[in-house]
Amino acid sequence: MQDSRFEFVTVDARVAEEIEAPSYSYWQSVSKQFFKKKSTVILLLLMVVIILVALIQPELSGYDPMNSPNINRPEMRFRGISLQYPYGTDGVGNSVWDVVWAGTRTSLLVGFIVACINTSIGVVVGAVWGFSKAIDKVMIEVFNIISSVPYILIVTVLLYTFGRGFWQLILAMCLTGWLSTAYFIRTQVMIIRDREYNLASSCLGTPMLRLVSRNILPYLLSVIMTNVSLEIPAAISTEVTLSFLGIGLNVAVPSLGRMINQYANYFNGYPHLFWAPVLTLALVTISLYVIGQTLADASDPRTHR
Template identity: 30%
Template sequence: MTFESPKLKDYPSNSLWQNTWQRFYRNRLALLGLSLLSLIIASIVVGPFFYHVPIDTIDFAQASIPPSWQHPFGTNDLGQDQLARVLFGGRISLTVGITAMVVAIFWGTAIGVIAGLYGGLVDNLLMRLTDLFLSLPQLPLLLLVVYLFRDTVKIVAGPELGIFILVVIVIGGLNWMSLARLVRANVLKLREMEFMSAATALGASPLRLISVHIIPNVFSVIIVAATLAVGNGIVTESTLSFLGLGFPPDMPTWGQMLFQAKDYLTWSPHMAFFPGLAIFVTVLSINYVGDGLRDAFDPKTRR
């Protein structure tokens, strides 16, 4: 009797990303969130190319009419089509959320990596700075900064672009602290591992340590934080617009539409229902995706 040695190909070999996707695929809420989010993104990106109703045409004869075949989401107090404005406003709200997320992820990752890698006085100073930002009341500070600087940025960069830059910088600049702490904690663990000691002994520069050894090992933390930061950015922008400190009225973000609808809730509730529903479903789906990614990247969930 002869025995054949087992070959490597006889054993299942799944990559990290394949295993992660398999765990994500088993999470039904995460798949539901991903499906809803994909549908929303496709609607706001492709929808205006098929639904050609202008967003700024004023027709007082059609003011505040309820949903109908001609206007599926009804009209606002100026007779403007709500569906067209929801689709257009979704582009702005999602762009603000994604751009603010990039700002928050950049600062959170940079500060967390530097603090964890160098330690000592650098770590102490950066963590005290993080504690300082965590102790600040975010919403009042956000309102104060936007109120003080919105006229200046409008003069410098224009009313639309200026407000966009200010809102993105402020939202992103006030939401990096949690990620910085998470990244720092992971870097502190990585710094004590053998492969980091070997790379340092071989003369690897700090930039190479960060780009080759640290960032890939904290990438899962960054991905999860990024998904949750997008939802937080959308909610924060909507809050600013609802309080009248966001984009100008001719840029119909979802929060701006809620702000304009607050005086018509009694006889035209549809003016607030559809933009509010868009915010709710978008943020909920993003949170489901974030929770699914967190569980998928967690090695404890492996079977």
Template identity: 30%
Template sequence: MSNENHSVADETIKISPDMFERATGAQKEDSEKIAAPSLSFLQDSWRRLKKNKAAVLSLIVLILMMLASVAAPILAPRDPNAQVIQHANLPPKIPGVDINGLNGTSVAGTTRVDKYEQQNVPDDVYYFLGTDSLGRDLLSRILYGTRVSLLIAFVAALFDLTIGVTYGLVSGWYGGRVDNVMQRILEIISGVPNLVVVILMLLVLNPGITSIIIALAITGWISMARVVRAQTLKLKNQEYILAARALGESPVQIALKHLIPNLSGVIIIQTMFSIPSAIFFEAFLSFIGIGIPAPTASLGTLINDGYKTFRFLPHLMWYPAGVICVLMIAFNLLADGLRDAFDPKMKD
């Protein structure tokens, strides 16, 4: 039995030269070809982001809303501040639509009446989202109000990118006593509520966009500075940073060529979260009456005007509240998607 097994083993390991053939040039190229395409960091991040359907949908919604707000002078059917008292408190009416709430009718007591007919509105005059108590077109005011709110939000984001990133880089790079002093300054500034800063601004400036922007510029960049400082403390001892310092590069060159590119993901994500916060802050100030003054429209002022007559004219509050909700949700979903896309440890 052992001899038979030995002979079988000899037969199985017998290899002849005829079993091999020389590989051609084409076969060598195929074996060494990389199957996946070479992607940069941004290309790979975009590939990850496209897999997040909620983030892509939010990006599309935000682009459309931004384009609509920028083109407000073209898209708005009327002057947002033009008052037509004869057309006050009209419900929405869309031509060709016979749905309650969109056909110009409203409930008066127990019956539904045509408000446009009651107020002798011409047949060719429509208000797609209705009018307010002064006869101003709500759609036009929402378009212009969204424009103002987004302007304030993006200016606040600009301050985050300039003041916050610079402050965080300097604090994290130098460390030691410089970092200690700069962080104590941050704690003092963050200890003052934003509302107090705005009220102090009103003592010097008139209520409006300028005072809100200055208030956000004073306190809004603190979170960005802390995040950038923490990441800088972690990155400044990496090998490529030490090599750049050994080669004689200045701190400014290191920050521009090495630190900021590696912090770009964190900076973009933090910026995306700061924009909805600024929108909500402006809406809150305008709602309590110390934000954008009349007759300028913003989402906060429109909600403030609408909630007073919410029981009788709910559309005056629902539409601007819906716009601000869509903005907040879309920015937060996009920020979540960007956070996952910029994370290289995220599994596909």
């Protein structure tokens, strides 16, 4: 063909294989995706502030539920909201501000410790459970039996056995709490267990433990994140519910649940006493939930780009 408007090009096979896009980094993409959402960043900052105050403020105030220094000073009871007492004082003359932060600290600790233990055990057991058909036969029966009894009932009975207290509560919540996470992970593992890339790995002689840690768990990162983001607020709610019912923590440990229980009596006369712990609880739970959800979304590579 003789046409000056066209010219021959040579194809370079090497150039055709090159990838133009910059190299991809998983964690960089996760953080980019996470910080893109402004509302979550605000809630994250709020959460950091809440955690710091909850850890530091009770140390400064020296609040102790077993010791009410103002109990014999009637003028200190039911003080209104002021600069000195931001949430006023309660029926025994304690600053509600101090009580709320002490309770929040307990709730956060319970939430994080329980979620941490339950997720760790749940993920490890669930991964093996989903992989081995022999283990599945036994575990599914164990799960069926235990999950048919309400969780709150099991925790209550365990608490009556162990006695009330902070570590007893955590033990009671963790003893069977990991089962639902394990079951969830087991189902997820089963979904991706028989995909071709896992067959490829077994054709290469990859042992099961590495198959789980390199082929399965990285895929489950975002569902594990989702699970944690639900687990922390759920553990906090359980603690508050149990303490509200008077069976969770003992009187020596400050608790939002017991506060809500006590202050509910003054709901008509001094509603701010009731709303202070309830709104703090709501703020903590919602923030944790939203942060967890955004992190879960960000850790799903399908959202990257």
